[in-house]
Amino acid sequence: MTLTKDLKKKEQPKQKQGMLSNVMEQFEVAANMVGLNPNIKKILAVTNNELIIHFPVRMDNGDVEIFKGYRVQHNNALGPYKGGLRYHPTIDIDSVKALAMWMTWKTSLAGLPYGGAKGGIQIDPSKYSNTELERITRRFAYALGENIGPEHDIPAPDVNTNAQTMAWIADTYMSTKAPSERSKNQHVVTGKPVGSGGLEGRDRATGFGVFLTIKYWAENKNIPLKDKKFIVQGFGNVGYWAAHFLEKEGAKMVAVQDAFGAIQNTEGLSVEDLFKYTLNNNGSILDFPGSSSVKKEDFFTLDCDICIPAALGSQITKNNAHKIKASLIAEGANGPTTVEAEKILLEKGVTIIPDILCNSGGVIGSYFEWLQNRNGEIWELEEVLAKIDKKIKDAFKRVLAKSEDKKIDFRSAAYFIAIERIEKAYIQRGIFP
Template sequence: MITKESPKMGMYENVQHQFNKAADIINLSPAVRKILSITNTEIVVHFPVKLDNGTVQVFTGYRVQHNNALGPYKGGLRYHPTVDIDAARALATWMTWKTSLAGLPYGGGKGGIQIDPNLYSDAELERITRRFTFALGDNIGPEHDIPAPDVNTTPQTMAWIADTFMSTRSTNERTKYSHVVTGKPVGAGGLEGRDRATGFGVVVGIQEWANHNNYELSGKKYILQGFGNVGYWASHFMRAKGAVLVGVQDASGSIYNSDGIDPESLFEFTERNNKCVAGYPGASPYPQADFFSLDCDILIPAAMGNQITAGNAHSIKALLVAEGANGPVDSDGSEILESRGIAVIPDIYCNSGGVIASYFEWLQNRNGELWSLEEVMEKLEKKMKKSYETMQSIANKYNTDLRTAAYIGALQRIEQAYIQRGIFP
């Protein structure tokens, strides 16, 4: 079942384990290794907000900036009770690897607020977001650190952040700061197709793996953990490939239909059912704890981190795990899957469609351009395909798994930047 990310589960330790494995293989420069093994900056802010009932509550927000050797920090802001400094460190570090592997001129950052947004009204969430933005101050900026949507944050959240940030600048300079965030509504400078970019990228990754392994996706059965933005769009594009969705799990429950679940019908149901899949009439309830053991060909975990562990990795029947979420498989789970011959398309590649699209939006805003949906999807697919070729080539060269290959590709690019530039002073 969907479990919460927690420091006890060693999320940051998992990141470090993966990093050290790849660094050992390529004999990463000791100096670069020391730099990349820690974060650059860790920001914790406490800020008061007046709620609708007149009471004041103090919230805690985080922004961790891991590394900016390749460019400004880039990464999402999430609103979730599990947000803490450990999770932010891990997620920021993953963003550094993700942007490097994708060939983007970015580093990695991540953060958010420790909050359950379901407990607050829209008006309260707006005040919380604006106050958080003000508290962060100059720690974010369009050429310094560029947040984006993540778990429980939306284009509307980004619009509030952009407006607040621009409002603190002089009138004649405000238009220069519209790209302080990405993932904005299209009418507020957002990118056409940004909503589907991550899910689309997951499916491009699956198709590239299938092409490399002479594997036909049409008719294959898959299960999906998480039916938010990433999960829905992944299922939308998997349907176009002829794959059959047979199981879905979210925090409300698990559902199963061996004959197939229509993603569009399920989406319409969740829109009427508080974003929950439980109760969907086109499928039967299924025990939460047994979800990963469902009979299927492909598993797409697109919810929270550390979902596949030593406790359930042995029960997975899929031939392929495509990581739509950040860190859904912990180190123990990864070793078990590898020993069982189950392929894993790693998160720093598989779900990078979102940050690639964010880069496109950032460029669009900086250059005063407007890109069509067709242009965006074509550019995104091309970049995802190129990244896969890089990752697969490294895997072949070092005779290693795709995750380690992805890390090697990311680390080599950053190492090269330090070698060429030197280390100040």
């Protein structure tokens, strides 16, 4: 039984499938596969807390704008809530609920002492100045108040947020505490700048994890990565670092897509040269020397061995899945593949490394930053990458073993392991009262 094959028994919705319906279908089938206790299934099928905040911020011109922010806490059976904050105009309560649920499975699969949460602000950050974004971020952090905390709910960077965003949140949160307590609350967020309590290597942790899962898949198949062609959707933090490490292994990046468009070169695009180019081109990859443009709708149809969707959710759908030529899809983004698309891909024999395994390097890195802050330690880059590697390797081995033992696909195996761990915690502790 697999998460996708079992869905053939259900009539698929005619409307475009959103992330929430996607994750709920995955959970439903996984719960049945595991034989999840019905009472625990009821708990995990809903979120613990959902917070919607409307807050005012004064703009540079003196006008006041009202913003909508979210924080959804799905489950904390294994430990404090953990999950990123994204700034994007498409954010709504359903997408945040889906992302929070995925975080629960991700932290459980990685063996971390965390639950799952997610949040953000419904905003296009490109339309605001840096000083306005600082005020928006600080006001949002203040409005969240005690709904976040270093032992309760620990945000991190996500789409359109970064180390600077986390520094503003940490400073705002700590300023609400008594002077003697401020230093004890530095780990209220992770992904901070290194000079402000951040972790060496946290910037590349997610992309490094994507690379590692590809590497371990290739090693298991006895496939050399040298000269393998890969395409990357999203050339931000995740996509860039995944491509960076793959290129070091001798693989060739032949196409990239970002919010501005898509480019290709069948002979290969230099990862480092393209990254430097984007820094001087307002973040855009377009018109990179030696490349040709590609239509957005044709990106996933390009000839390659490995496809890395590292942008937003629901990018690989039933409309383009049958055209994909890659033999491996490594999900750098959260929920980039719809259930309908995955069914098509698995029938074609395509391997999918699921998001909750593939991009877990970020939350694993966050865990080590959290520990570093709690223990008053400072770790060097090589030590951090080695720690992430060890966690990713362990999770990959467990997913591979479960996949082979149960004769199921990787996503099914990952969900099986994640849900079983949470179920065990509930069974051992009982349900209050």
